[in-house]
Amino acid sequence: MHSILVIEDSPLLLKIMAHLFNQHKEWQPVFCASYQEAELLLETSASLFFAAFVDLHLPDAPNGETIDLVMEYHLPCIVLTGSYNERRRDELLMKGVVDYILKENYRSYEYAFRLLQRLERNAYVKILIAEDSEATRKYIRTILTPQCYQIIDVSSGNQALEVLKSQPDIDLIIIDHSMPGLTGVDLVKILRQKMYYNEIVIIGLSADVRGSLSAMFIKHGADDFLRKPFYPEELTCRIMSTLERRDLVRALRKAAQFDSLTGLNNRRNFYDEGIKLFQEAGRNKRQLSVAMMDLDFFKKINDNFGHATGDAVLVIFAKALIAYFPTALIGRLGGEEFAMIIDEPLEAIIHMLENLREHCAEVKYALEAPPLSFSAGVYQNHTGSLELFLQEADKYLYQAKHSGRGKTCSILSLCI
Incomplete structure (x- = not known):
């Protein structure tokens, strides 16, 4: 069971969160309503927590100071806020928060718990970034590191193939189209022609404005495509969605192949x-x-x-x-x-x-x-x-x- 720190002063939101935690018995919430309480708790017990939900504006921390406090202890931080500010959102995401969620309705909080579930699984997910631009590789790493993924990056398609040979347990690969040697589309073709790479999730990238390029990636076996530049949330949401689709397919395949009671072959x-x-x-x-x-x-x-x-x-x-x-x-x-x-x-x-x-x-x-x-x-x-x-x-x-x-x-x- 994981302990989750919830720093929030709204009685209504706390009631909603308590209800959701009752539906997810694998997590144990610890609630506090102020910066001061959170500071004392983290000083004594930070190692006990898996992640934190943090209200952006608290009475004794009106400018997001609690987020900095939580991140000092390297806890995955999911920010909850009642107001939307695009510049502030971008700052927080680049700072390393997991996500920035508006307190709009019940569905928003369900999404927050979906993030928690994903964070738990992400620790076992390996992502390979194949991108020749060092700046872009660093940008993607900055976005994905707070999501708890294991990340490897290379600068060419040929290097990507070498890594995949030595580490066949890679789950997802992000492939830029314009790389020295193999292009992104060529790399996708090679991967999908080899049967043992059929389950790997592939997301294509390109700054090319041609609409046909995204179609080429998808037709040759990519699961998704992103055009550069992209927002951090766009990348994280697409990765989360493609991994969840893969997990669903695996679960359906398992149900079709194995006895649900004993786990043996049906x-x-x-x-x-x-x-x-x-x-x-x-x-x-x-x-x-x-x-x-x-x-x-x-x-x-x-x-x-x-x-x-x-x-x-x-x-x-x-x-x-x-x-x-x-x-x-x-x-x-x-x-x-x-x-x-x-x-x-x-x-x-x-x-x-x-x-x-x-x-x-x-x-x-x-x-x-x-x-x-x-x-x-x-x-x-x-x-x-x-x-x-x-x-x-x-x-x-x-x-x-x-x-x-x-x-x-x-x-x-x-x-x-």
Whole structure:
């Protein structure tokens, strides 16, 4: 939980802020109503705060002195004000405040909290600036540093490619069009042609007045475009919006690929990834195994201890599978049925399943609940499709369940 310092003297605004903090339990607000209170609090406890909301005009600090106080302690500072002054706004943004927000309506305060959420995520976001003008690179750094991003800058497209090769975890790149060597558009083309750069967010820049240039950037794969000169807020808002779109796409993709309860591959993704593994194994003449697993008497767990306990059992079993089979492709096919594809000798797989079975028997998941148990069927062969392997493994699973449960059946031996 992060502590957020709120320096504000308006009772109405404090009430609104308290309501919003109640909706965001991950943040703990500390309220004070004057410069003097804030000064005392920061002197003793500045290290406890993640960021600060600061009223621009306080009775004992009418000219924004509280902002300077907060920034002395290097706290991200979000300014709240009831009046708009463009020159003052520009001064504050260039000084290094996170943003300058008018106290207009409830939506303004919601935006302020959206900024807080973004600041928390930004600490893990790497931004690369590819711009040949040192002054522009410095200007962009000045704008983005208060947003808590990790920032790297280079002066050419070729340098940008070198950095991307050594640091593949870069999230966003700002690309100027007119650079020595590769142009900005050429760099975008190269990045989008390489599959592993598909997720990187790209924002193009140019002082060129041609309207077609922005279209060229977008057509070749840039996510957005800015014409120089630009306002600080324009850059920060566009970056925030593009990152949020990326995060949304990632969340949708995850929802489409992974089981929401256990985090394992869902049936569709297990099949898609499994087919790829079988194709690769066929090319490399490798032998794969498929195991099917089913929790024993799972309906009784739900009936006797409740569905919440049943869900907890599924999560416990999924985590155990990952721990005992870290190299396997594992999926939840539905209900209490699980499957995995693994490249190990059959004897080793059976032994690992027995170790897993011993672990599960010791798990305490509910008071007076029976030991957690599962049945398994394993099939291994040199040739065949994923569908065939799953059918054969399912046959052995059927044998395991009908020979007393809590066993593993395979072509290697009788159920054990």
